[in-house]
Amino acid sequence: GAVVSQHPSRVICKSGTSVKIECRSLDFQATTMFWYRQFPKQSLMLMATSNEGSKATYEQGVEKDKFLINHASLTLSTLTVTSAHPEDSSFYICSAGQVTQYFGPGTRLTVL
Amino acid sequence: GIQVEQSPPDLILQEGANSTLRCNFSDSVNNLQWFHQNPWGQLINLFYIPSGTKQNGRLSATTVATERYSLLYISSSQTTDSGVYFCAVTANFGNEKLTFGTGTRLTIIP
Numbered sequence: 035g036a037v038v039s040q041h042p043s044r045v046i047c048k049s050g051t052s053v054k055i056e057c058r059s060l061d062f063q064a065t066t067m068f069w070y071r072q073f074p075k076q077s078l079m080l081m082a083t084s085n086e087g088s089k090a091t092y093e094q095g096v097e098k099d100k101f102l103i104n105h106a107s108l109t110l111s112t113l114t115v116t117s118a119h120p121e122d123s124s125f126y127i128c129s130a131g132q133v134t135q136y137f138g139p140g141t142r143l144t145v146l
Numbered sequence: 147g148i149q150v151e152q153s154p155p156d157l158i159l160q161e162g163a164n165s166t167l168r169c170n171f172s173d174s175v176n177n178l179q180w181f182h183q184n185p186w187g188q189l190i191n192l193f194y195i196p197s198g199t200k201q202n203g204r205l206s207a208t209t210v211a212t213e214r215y216s217l218l219y220i221s222s223s224q225t226t227d228s229g230v231y232f233c234a235v236t237a238n239f240g241n242e243k244l245t246f247g248t249g250t251r252l253t254i255i256p
Binding site for chain 1: 177179181186187188189191194232234242243244245246247248249
């Protein structure tokens with residue numbers, strides 16, 4: 035199957051700082067990638083759709099100015115959590131694919 | 147939007163037992179996938195199964211699209227099967243956005 039990577043796998047930061055998470059499709063090109071957030075013992079919730087060469091599409095209730103998404107190439111999408119606060123602590127997962135979605139290993143963000 | 151409910155929410159079984167996990171969805175779908183989320187959070191693709199039946203080793207899945215449900219069968223459970231199982235669907239043709247179910251947490255006891 036296709037491989038999607040994420041970096042970093044874990045990040046701890048202070049409140050007020052910004053954190054960038056990278057999502058890469060390693061063996062295929064992806065014009066669209068998806069970003070999800072998962073709180074402990076809950077399901078995955080879609081945050082936004084990342085579109086190569088154009089603006090991301092955000093789900094209702096997700097602040098676009100707080101969660102900046104850039105999809106500058108066919109293999110890379112980045113999610114930047116700006117001015118992070120403790121309530122942003124979560125597990126962030128990206129996916130890519132066409133008929134079948136493949137998921138990255140996730141990034142665990144802890145904001146102190 | 148489409149609603150996806152899974153049952154049971156939790157399941158504890160002895161090693162070697164069989165299990166059936168259910169996924170109900172509220173509208174027509176053109177994509178249904180089953181995933182296993184391991185203890186480290188990685189989502190592992192199990193099946194792409196918008197309709198019909200598929201088998202892969204000890205796992206099999208059946209989707210009855212007209213009745214809006216899918217079943218995941220796990221036979222001869224092993225401790226490595228522990229984790230959370232999610233089904234996820236896309237409701238509109240050409241829209242790849244997945245809506246995830248509520249999940250079933252499976253614990254296999256040695």
